[in-house]
């Protein structure tokens with residue numbers, strides 16, 4: 001095994017993966033720099049989710065390597081991969097999956113509580129993130145009393161609350177209306193930039209991919225290009241402090 005370049009926080013080499021014999025990734029390699037927002041762009045079924053799951057250690061590719069901060073992820077035991085995910089990575093699903101019995105702030109605080117953090121400290125940090133994401137006023141509501149866009153903001157706060165090294169966002173705004181989509185994405189990218197959180201953002205939407213610093217495209221599980229997407233103006237727009 002050859003270690004990846006030092007300036008990449010996350011690095012994958014020649015990933016191959018099949019689901020029930022059907023190929024989802026075919027020799028995908030990429031590097032993600034620290035603090036970068038990288039879009040993984042491609043049509044439905046092109047392998048974006050499979051790639052994010054391999055990069056985040058949820059799934060071990062059939063073939064190929066994944067490295068995080070110069071340590072191999074693909075050779076870790078399941079227990080160590082889970083620890084890595086819990087301590088260093090955040091994840092946002094297309095559909096916000098919140099615990100229905102818990103309030104918004106309790107949902108947002110979950111990663112800190114699971115780590116054994118104090119109740120008071122976890123609540124304070126969760127409240128800060130809910131405020132940054134313009135949802136602080138809903139902190140005491142349960143998920144059923146929230147709109148879909150509000151639930152997705154709570155899920156975003158939960159993913160950011162532990163200030164992960166890398167945030168994986170899998171079509172985070174796919175189920176939202178256009179106006180909500182822009183708001184959630186703006187706060188997500190601004191929060192990531194202000195806290196130097198690296199983001200890997202899967203999307204089939206070119207407008208969403210354009211918010212990233214760089215975009216890699218997948219078609220039928222293969223990489224087809226790599227583009228710098230954020231011009232100076234775009235960066236400025238996304239750097240609003242939250």
Ligand SMILES: Nc1ncnc2c1ncn2[C@@H]1O[C@H](COP(=O)(O)OP(=O)(O)OP(=O)(O)O)[C@@H](O)[C@H]1O
Nearest residue numbers: 019020023024043044045046047048049050051204
């Ligand atoms: N658990 C699974 N079992 C069988 N096939 C799967 C499974 N997960 C994904 N696939 C298939 O693998 C291919 C890649 O799927 P993947 O979800 O990674 O793509 P995607 O680009 O994220 O798609 P989408 O935008 O629809 O989520 C598709 O053909 C999909 O049908």
